[in-house]
Amino acid sequence: MLYSCRSLGAVCYLFTAYTEGVFLQHPLLFKHPLTALVLTGLGIAICQPSSAATVYSVLDLGKLLPEGTDIRAANMNNQGQVVGLMSYYDPLKDNQIEFHGFRTTPNSPINPITDYIDPPNGGFASPSAINDLGQVVGLIPFGNPEWNxxxxxxxxxxxxxxxxxxxxxxxxxxxxxFAQSINNAGQVAIVTSSRFLGSFSYRTTPNNPVNQATDDIGSLGGIVKDVPSFGARFTSAFAINDLGQVVGASWDINLQTHAFRTAPNSSINPNTDDLGTLGGSYSEAKAINNLGQVVGFSTTANGETNAFLTAPNSPISNNSNLGTLGGSFSLANDINNLGQVVGESTTANGERRAFLYKNGQIFDLNKLITSSLDVTLNSAIAVNNFGQILTNSEFIDPDGNRLRNRAFLLTPIASSTDVPEPSLSLSILILAAIAISTNRLLLYK
Structure with missing residues (x-):
């Protein structure tokens, strides 16, 4: 929930610090009716929920790069660092396409001098995620390029x-x-793929490589029996939170693909970790926050594909469907610890638009930005705990020859329409209430 305390910012700060330092630690806090009244009144008066939609400033992540550079952002952390993959046609190499993985400095566009993270001995890195320490995970090619x-x-x-x-x-x-996700402890969620055995997923211990004997998280139970000696299975881990819970998609015993969420640092339990669907036969979990809320997408009973949001450590329910921006398709890519969800959806006329879901409402992010862009924000792929949103935009180049990509970082900014300004008399009342409560509490010491 968003709160607005602009003109009383100092009062709000003092009240918060004081309640944490004195009120909430005092053994007689709730024994005095005046103290309870003061706390209740302050909670109501100072921090009323903001009713208006937040607006966002826009940073073009490619503003320092040559014209024609494609950027596909992958993820970001709580510092505002963004990772992804960029490409361009190099005129010095007969217009061969060049790839570079990047990690930006906080809240900054890509700097081609400092931000490449490719191995220095050649090749490129394709990042997928970054934690708050600046550790990046993803994949790098090896061996003969023709082997892929x-x-x-x-x-x-x-x-x-x-x-x-x-x-x-x-x-x-x-x-x-492929390393899909990393938490702040350095644990990584990894997917391996084989043309023979399907896909397996692993959760590493902090800052260690994969241990095949101990890190395999298993599956929801689905196995194809006709593969000689082994049996193929499918499990794809997409995200890991700071508790070590992994989410993704896996075959169940009926070989239907369902979203899953593990217990902290545990393998998949088919009896408890299958999140179900929105009424259809298919679902994927794309992200999880530290409260255990999961987002992703699922087919519905009528054949549509919709984004979902679960309650903490709960399966998909009738209340999980986030709806759409008017079309028949939506998917959720990420969720922060505030419960804000981002993803993409179709509109009534079939256009793909990036969305933000918060406080029970879904918003077209193209309508919440302060800058006029010459492209459409098609997909929101990440949201951090400060409400910053990472978006990608796909468009056809002016010559109509190829699909192009750009990336933008949206940062929430204050809006004068959030809530009415508190009056001066309210400021005085709050300060007086704090003083009265302080004296009362000191008398009990």
Missing amino acids: LYEAFRTSANSPVNAATDKLGLVGLGSFS
């Missing part, structure tokens, strides 16, 4: 990929491994 082999990596804090030390291991008989 990739291996998961995790960097040190704010460092480029070191191919000698950062690889997390090509596990099983997979043709590639």
